[in-house]
Amino acid sequence: MTAISKEERTARQGSDKCFVPNIVLITLSLGLLMLLWSVDSVSIAPNRIVPGSGFMLWQALGLPGALLVSVLIAALAALALTPQKRFYSAQLIIIALLLLLMPFGLMVAGALLIEPDMPQARLGVSGGFWCLLFVMLLALVEVRLRLKLSRLWPALLLCFVAAVWWLCALSWLDHVALVQEFKARDAQFMRALQQHLVLVGVSVSLSVVLGLALALAMRRFSRLNRLGFALLNFVQTIPSLALFGLLLAPLAWLASQVPLLARLGVSGIGMAPALIALVAYSLLPMVRNTYTALDEVDEATLEAATAMGMRSAQRFWQVRLPLALPVLIEGVRITAVQAIGLATVAALIGAGGLGTFIFQGLGQAAMDMVLLGALPILVLALLVDASLGALAERLRPEGMQ
């Protein structure tokens, strides 16, 4: 026993000595460096309507600030040359640091670039800044995989970063255009966020229940199998906007014919058609994953359950379902992330949600308003993705890892 572990240890040390440079991280950080020194990081506009003028990193942060950021990113690349575990840990710290420094960078930029006599001036966030955010998220994923961390930790880190950003935005980032857009309509934002969450929550829970039922029915009656999947695949090919449109006439007619439904809030536009469409789209990934999950459970294990004298209900609840659960939760994760994105379109038929800002902003050519809708959707999707992913990981029975 000890001999083996000693051998393993020396083998591991041996493999540590011939490191393979992490090409992914090196490429990402060097590319990012080039972008940061060649693309605008922020822009300043005198008011909401006039397009702003861009500023480079060293103009926004001052030379010392720009150098600090560059050194941190260069360190990321340098550590990736001879990657070992503690280097990856260091990279994790650098990534977290950069993410946390970003709102403070905006503060510095605001102080450096905005003259006191321009109260209407707005600080816009431009390409360089977004690249930094995007590359940091990618690097975080890469480092997580290398450190073999559970998905839970990056999710917690992102939550922490988001909280810091939120605090900064509320207290010090008044000049940032996004914050101004938010402060101008915070009640509206909160309502839209709530509507979005309701749309996603209700449609996902409905499709989980329906999907489970449908998958079970398909398993039992194999004839239903082909028909079901054909139908769900067909629904998936209809463009979302068209589906909303298609539902408009029949639902309006239904509501006019059945007063009870009308009283329940069913109409051609609004929540009802949005929910129906979202559920219709969510069913395919849900059913497909549930079906596969239940189907992939090892036949020998199930036969053993029968042979030991388990009744079919016992076998389902105690063996098949627990063993299928991780894959099943993956299905919920995919469905939820997809629904968060799709719910955006629901704004077009009056169901509200964060899509409202996107379409309003597009109409008014106010990109910051578009961002006010798009950014929370992105954050929401990332959070749901990470937390459900972590849940699936946790539920995976240890014997199956």
Next chain:
Amino acid sequence: MIELIDVEKRFGGVAAVEGISLRVPSGKVCALVGTSGCGKSTTLRMINRLIAHDGGEIRLDGQPIDSVDPVQLRRRIGYVIQHTGLFPHWRVARNIALVPRLLRWPKERIEARVAELMALLGLSFDELAHKYPHELSGGQAQRVGVARALAGDPDILLMDEPFGALDPLTREKLQEEVARLQSSLHKTIVFVTHDMDEALRLADHLVIMRAGRIVQQGSPLALLRAPEDPFVESLLGGLERGLKQAALMRVRDHMGSLGPSLPSASRISIDASLRQGLSIMLRDHAERLTVVDGKDVPVGELSLRRLIKETQWEQPTSP
């Protein structure tokens, strides 16, 4: 007692097994042997109704199995399969406790039973009870599989190639273990194998199957002595048959009395098999061996000439 009377199973009109009749008295071990696809697994799985038989009758202790609820029936029958079929999401202790839990035994009784079985199979409770199946070695996992099958204290044990996936050393060890357990537990066992040595070692009753039918059945020695056709003979080892037969015979039943002087410097234990005796004779160039008891005291002699003269290799104390 397990009785199969003219049992038949058809898959889509084609007979998978046909005219199977055999009887395993209580406390005896029966091995079903044959090439792959000969219907031996199907036959086994009909006994606990994993597969329903289409014709004939299967009785346990005189009771036709189709007169009992299949779930109740299976809880009375232990079942061991090749790849253990342990539940990967349950720890060892919970896996073993499966049938007692289904039988709704009280908690203390289940705990005591799990500990007892783990001890019986040489599994350390402290070390292994809280591990998951994937953390076990192949041999340990199969021991847990056997423990799980025995947990509800069934009278009958069915084993479908129980040691087929193990390396030869582990397999041999587990075979010994099962033989040792059987000598104290006296279960009625039916097992399927394609390993003839395993069948010869463990079985009281050997059933040779081909293409869904029984070709020959009887005690291992009876079959070795008089295989019915070339197929059975080749299954029984062809030219090696004599040695396989010798492996089943004990020195104690074939030794002569000791003369005034020791017949040879080469010694053999009284509990060894004739096959081992022949091996020592070849190794030491000795026609005669000194048979010693457990305390290394000479008690007799084993003579090659005498063994060869026993043209009809008599069956020792018949089981």
